[in-house]
Amino acid sequence: MRYMATYDLMETMRNTNEWLGATASALANYPAVAALPNPMVQWMAAWGDVTERSFARMVAKPDWGIYSVVGADGQDHVISVETVVERPFGDLVHFAVQGRPQKARRILLVAPMSGHYATLLRSTVASLLPDAEVYITDWHNARDIPVSKGKFDVEDYTLYLVDFMRALGPDINVIAVCQPAPLTLAATAYLAELDPDAQPQTLTLVGGPIDPDAAPTEVTDFGNRITMGHLEELAIQRVGFKYPGVGRMVYPGLLQLSSFMSMNADKHAKAFTNQISRVARGEAKDHDKHNKFYDEYLAVMDMPAEFYLSTVERVFKNREIALNEFTVGGHKVDIGKITNVAVKTVEGSKDDISAPGQCAAALPLCTGLPDEKKAGYIEIGAGHYGIFAGKSWRKRIRPLVLDFIDQNAGSHAEQAKRKRAKKAAPRLKAVGN
Template identity: 75%
Template structure:
């Protein structure tokens, strides 16, 4: 009950700030005050507009807002978001391009479950749509999932990826962004032993913590400093009565958001101060750079407690992936079993979340894979966001990833069990 009261208190504070913002905007914009112009009222209305919008976005799942894509014929083709596989904790969705012949590249983007919705990768999806058939994992907000649906931890996440890969078939090319990189590697290794014919053709891991201890960051240091008991006491709450998941233990998105903002508090504070100034001067717009970024950044989702805690305990503290000791459904997953899936890692030299060295560690774990099927890329000057959605992704990394996909397309010869045993 204490945890549920904490959750409802956070939602009450958020709701109150949203109401205060709306009230300030209405008061500052009151027509009668226009008779005596007052800069203070303009600033009050501007503060209210920015505040109301910000706190409202925290509980709103963003739309994909991908209307169309230009085809090779020069025409605009409508984009339809189709659910391919529906599961309680997440769906596999496809961006189906109407009236366009199917593209030879079939790509599955594995989105993080780290506090933001899959729409955080909207620009990544948009950049790939002209050249690929694009699918993505769309994880659900834990607050909206009834307790009757059971648990969801890192093993369940891995098995979801296994099912999604099986559904898409063996000509799939997988791109895992950040947090899911180690679990995507584990899912591929699971398939290598369980159903080799269903493995993807290639696996691109972007800025993921395969070995968090390879190059420690503030994120990994935090995981090592606190005990699991401290994490559970300070970070875990029960969903309040307002939502379908009432009573479910979660790591609230609002707590995660406060951590995100706290890492760069001065930068975010200045951004909002500047936006209030622009609104007061009439220089802001509905879809300006600030709103476009923060509408997405502030939209957060809850993670199940067991997923959050098992990620910290098994991936960051126990280093089960880094040590090749990960277990799924009672069975040890051997990453060395991957023998015919090309693996590429991408890192940013300025990444302060998954620093260089953490992701490339995946290649050393793939002991059954020949060097000719391994590749790595370090993008100079790129931070964490830039390597999958920023300028570095658009100008340098995306072409390299598409080339890697093309190099590893076409017919495949599945390795025999004897070959795999020798490789192990």
């Protein structure tokens, strides 16, 4: 399947379905047709509206949609999304709250690069903004990255995180959600050994596969059931001529989406059938529950092939993080070198993607960390989504994470002071000259 023609065929199918939906909607809403006393006309218009919207969302990056936050003064403060570090495969962005004094509590959210955009964590960001300065990793769609920008695998991902943490300073509190948890742990250990003044103050790992074999699920055990050659043939294609990344090897977002939806095909089919019925009856709204969920769920991005394949091989098959055998640029990362970064794990008892035990496996790996700097929590009754964006996150997990951050606040004040002094030295020298 590693051909441009296959990639372009999928895009043609998507585009055709979007066109069919638009055509059905336009025909059914034409005055002469709409006047016909036949319920099938309303149904055709409804089917067209839902179909067009759904297939159009598959190639559009969602907006953050976070416009303001209420400050301690009771006023709404406008939010601007500002780029702090710009890189070919992903940026570090800051949700700057205009007119509000800088919050002492600073948080870096590490978003997954697993098919959806970082906007999947929109509600997580919104829940943290009133109480913290929030930064997030905003990964780019691989189809938009020219081949000339090079490769991007798990080691490159780890080094991106290292650079982002360095840019933010040692008083940053890192929260890694799901897929990036193992690589964020490795990036922290890398800094702890090679640049201790840049390591974060706290590290919270939420539902991540640190050790996929600790409690295998259908998702995490997938890597053990397929050979790398077979996986490459099934999943990898070249970006077609329509996009700037033409020729780049990727795991296409449309192919990922078909896999996501096939896991719960009956549930999705029922959801779309019900939505068409609501539109036909005039009960649906532009931002109703269905559209709010599927506008985000259907918006998918291509992953660099080398990142996807190296994740499966090194994190899931070879368990390099779990066995503390991960290397970056030829340097063996030792998780035991983490000695003064407080580490907390969060899991959901009903998580069917990263089951309880997979994320908590990070704590025994931190052999150099005293027990008082380790914490683990399992949210009873919560599934995967709930532990970072649902009711469980809002009501119980978020307050616990913020308390954990506050308990360790100031522990890296000395490192932050040294780092700022080191940054200021060249500027002072230049002024003196």
